[in-house]
Amino acid sequence: MVKNILITGANSGLGKDSARQFALLNDTEKIYIGARSHAKAEAAITELEQVTGKSIFEAAIIDTTDLDGVRQAVANLPEQIDTLIMNAGGMGGTTPGALTSEGVTQIFASNVLGHVVLVDELLKANKLTQSAIYVGSEAARGVSRMGMARPVLSTGSVDEFVSLADGSYFGEKFDGQQAYGWVKYIATLWMSSLARQYPNMRFLTVSPGGTAGTNVFSMLPAPLVFILKNAVMPIMMMIGMFHSLETGAKRYVDVAIDTATYKSGKFYASPDPGVTGNMVDQATIMSDLDNETYQNNANEAIHNFIPQPVTA
Numbered sequence: 243m244v245k246n247i248l249i250t251g252a253n254s255g256l257g258k259d260s261a262r263q264f265a266l267l268n269d270t271e272k273i274y275i276g277a278r279s280h281a282k283a284e285a286a287i288t289e290l291e292q293v294t295g296k297s298i299f300e301a302a303i304i305d306t307t308d309l310d311g312v313r314q315a316v317a318n319l320p321e322q323i324d325t326l327i328m329n330a331g332g333m334g335g336t337t338p339g340a341l342t343s344e345g346v347t348q349i350f351a352s353n354v355l356g357h358v359v360l361v362d363e364l365l366k367a368n369k370l371t372q373s374a375i376y377v378g379s380e381a382a383r384g385v386s387r388m389g390m391a392r393p394v395l396s397t398g399s400v401d402e403f404v405s406l407a408d409g410s411y412f413g414e415k416f417d418g419q420q421a422y423g424w425v426k427y428i429a430t431l432w433m434s435s436l437a438r439q440y441p442n443m444r445f446l447t448v449s450p451g452g453t454a455g456t457n458v459f460s461m462l463p464a465p466l467v468f469i470l471k472n473a474v475m476p477i478m479m480m481i482g483m484f485h486s487l488e489t490g491a492k493r494y495v496d497v498a499i500d501t502a503t504y505k506s507g508k509f510y511a512s513p514d515p516g517v518t519g520n521m522v523d524q525a526t527i528m529s530d531l532d533n534e535t536y537q538n539n540a541n542e543a544i545h546n547f548i549p550q551p552v553t554a
């Protein structure tokens with residue numbers, strides 16, 4: 243049973259539509275709408291209240307690149323949540339390879355680092371009781387038909403994961419699309435390592451699949467966004483290569499409530515080689531996802547970048 247939910251990046255796209263779908267379930271009592279600003283959260287809450295007829299939404303101001311802000315958001319949370327959906331992220335904005343003050347790339351910070359601090363702080367404060375669900379992507383196991391190569395580790399060492407997080411792995415030519423697959427892969431391994439550390443809770447990864455109707459391309463030039471939204475996406479949907487916003491967001495709800503089918507430690511996404519269709523365990527496609535050494539090393543590498551807050 244899912245009662246209290248926190249969704250990061252819930253002011254837009256998949257996060258917002260999953261909030262709408264969770265709100266329509268009978269058991270849901272509260273949904274915290276994670277957003278980078280009050281204005282964005284309030285705009286989404288107004289819309290969600292209108293479309294669902296429910297007044298169960300609260301704002302949670304979370305920018306996943308601002309680690310102190312994430313800690314503050316957990317301190318401000320007035321109650322326990324049972325389900326966390328880590329949806330915020332995407333392609334890392336206009337400078338995905340730029341480094342944050344912690345020394346990781348923007349694309350890594352927005353998709354991974356802030357979520358790791360969020361989970362660590364929620365657990366420390368005993369404010370997460372059941373499930374943490376990370377929003378991954380089929381890019382983590384490669385999507386050849388979209389030009390996304392499968393990430394293949396050379397050693398799987400802590401150092402290799404560190405170099406992927408700080409971007410040095412990519413050398414001079416930082417390619418946001420290539421980095422995106424790696425970033426989602428590392429987060430997926432981190433979730434599986436947590437699943438083994440906390441056997442009484444659920445830690446798993448889900449991909450929404452190729453989903454139209456979100457703002458994922460918003461960092462691209464406006465004319466290109468127009469063409470993608472109005473010409474490319476409708477064709478992709480027609481030929482079954484992408485699906486609707488509702489279908490993508492429903493995957494979050496399915497993995498949150500169907501605990502018999504969707505197991506802790508696993509990554510559920512579309513069958514190979516596509517990005518739509520009924521979800522399958524991605525370790526059946528890419529066995530490295532089940533490698534416990536890789537999982538532990540990814541977790542350790544990520545934590546190398548998390549400074550401990552100075553206490554007075």
Ligand SMILES: NC(=O)c1ccc[n+]([C@@H]2O[C@H](COP(=O)([O-])OP(=O)(O)OC[C@H]3O[C@@H](n4cnc5c(N)ncnc54)[C@H](OP(=O)(O)O)[C@@H]3O)[C@@H](O)[C@H]2O)c1
Pocket residue numbers: 250251252253254255256257277278282304305306307328329330331332333351352377378379380449450451452453454456457458459460
């Ligand atoms: N659409 C797809 O086909 C697809 C496929 C696989 C996986 N995904 C994943 O699904 C998730 C949602 O993407 P979407 O397609 O729904 O795109 P979207 O409409 O752009 O939504 C992304 C959300 O994340 C938020 N966000 C971005 N950076 C953030 C940060 N540093 N801190 C806090 N929030 C941040 C955005 O906030 P702002 O509004 O403030 O920018 C927005 O609310 C992403 O993790 C994406 O990687 C999408």
